[in-house]
Amino acid sequence: MSSDWEQPTKAQIKRWRKHLANERAEADVYRALASRKEGEEREILLAIAEAESRHEQHWLRLLGPEARSIAPDISTQVKGFFARHFGSVFALALMQSAESRSPYLSDADATAQMSADERIHAEVVRGLAARGREQMSGNFRAAVFGMNDGLVSNLALVLGIAGSGVSNHFILLTGFSGLLAGALSMGAGEYVSVSSQRELLDASTPNPDTAAAIPQLDVNANELELVYRARGMSAEEARSRARTVLSHFEHPAAQDSFGGANNEVVGSGFAAAWSSFLFFASGALIPILPFLWLSTSAATILACVLVGIALMLTGGIVGVLSGAPPLRRALRQLAIGLGAAGVTYALGMLFGTSVS
Template sequence: MSSRPPSDRSSPAPERARPSSAQVRRWRRYLADERAEGAVYRHLASRRQGEERDVLLGLADAERRHEQHWRDLLGDLAGRPGKGALRTRVLGWLARTFGGVFVLALAQNAEQRSAYGGDADATNAMAADERVHGEVVRALAARGRARMSGGFRAAVFGANDGLVSNLALVLGIGATGVSAGTVLFTGISGLLAGALSMGAGEYVSVRSQRELLESSTPDPEAHSVIPDLDVDANELALVYRARGMSAAEAEEHAAGVIARVTAGHGMPEQELREYEEVGTGWTAAVSSFLFFASGALIPILPYIFGMTGTPAVLLAAGMVGLALMGTGAVVGVLSGAPPLRRALRQLAIGFGAAAVTYALGLAFGSAVV
């Protein structure tokens, strides 16, 4: 492997020995990955407008610079363009087909896994670029997460509650030794009761949160009295001090606002709306109801199709386990965390709760007998 003085990795050596076959393979892989990653950002940019589009195109240009670095090192050994790593190609397909915050979250993970920091053939600037790219994509993904936070939260919580609570209910009742019909109707009752409860609870929760936030929103009509304020006393500065600014910052900001309004430019937009978006109550309620119901349906499917006893229990537990891992992985991807770890955590929590109720059902069933 080639080396360079540790004090400056950003300047290539004037003359380079012919690279080894291992280097050529690695450089070609890097070249293909950079081409594929640049395509991902261009696909995402095609689905956006304004500032987000410009930022994504800027990332694509940076990937093109990295691509050129590997082309320069390879020279006539570059060969035909490769396809890139499988995960990058899958990411490209998702970007072309769907776009959205999930693709950005996956791209964030890809940037954070860059190998350039430990590769002597990559420049310091390239390693730094990849780290910064991860932060840029994180910021873009955060916008999407904020937009979908209310409905997504209700959907994930609803599905997981339905899966875990109804599996626990079905296993607990089934362990007492009652008939399969009793287990089925108990599961259906749990589905309906839980879905209605979740929907109503989410509506009240989100609606109450919005009302609390709206009560803290600055009065949009308050700016009409600003021209009449005593500039020497500047009571407006007290508003900004109450919001957490220091005395000097509040005085400066208030003077700027007064000057803007007096000149006829109106109130700055950020002064009029300062609370986060939490979604609507009905969106959260419907999402929670539907996802709870869909999750709660899975544990009773074997009983709906006539299965009984241990086979029904094992099939219900297996299907719920797969669903729990799926929801955990989705949350992991969206949050930029390792999806497998989140999937296994979700599985352990769900099966832990179900195991407790199953054991209690066995105990009660034995006591009755």
């Protein structure tokens, strides 16, 4: 350590130690994620881990003999847990959020380069996380929307009936009917939606049988050029591509696919329908359960509490995966769900009173 090292304040030491612990933990997170990857993604994650290690050295130099090992922030520990046990999608989403909210932006003891590194890391992690989001987008979307629709719609239905003053038996009958009807409707709707989307993509995807006609084309007329132009190439690019294919039409490479869309990202219609059915039913079951053994008033309160917790969990998960603050998304889901249920409960009370 150099002789010009100066004793920092207690506040600085505390802050620097926390930065040091977080840098070490975040580097471990990236290494843990890299251990699950291969090729380019692995190299990118290891490069970010190396950058975090460079930041660690900065805080070690500032701390000097005051350097001590302390626990990182709880949020950083959570990221490490996800990285080690649940794969990369959740961990990368959490790291994206953390990198975009780096404390170095407002810390005078952090260098400008470190602050810039963190901002660039956020974009790198955003790109890596996007790959995982695309892979899970189809069925995951159906599952999340199915769960939320089940929670909100059946809670609103059950509370609307409960507000009218009917017996628990009638509330349960209505709730289970709403569960079954909603789950079947969601599953059927998701199947039709995904299947229709796949059919639309199939209609736009080049017909592979068309390639068999290439050897019989008039080389001088070069109508193959029109195919590539219709697919979005410029006239010059289409002409060059067509000449290449026509000049080698006797080889297997001539069986050109003309490019095309990848409809695998849409997912399976059956899988989406099944996920939507199960998750809607799971969500719709939660507000019904309290009415099996509690009085109407107690069951109504407990149903709201249970659904509120579930809404915050699903909202938080969506927030994490989208890189947004999970608490904000959780509270938004809670407000929307309980707000809708509150309206139907008030209407149930109003109509129940008017009928009686």
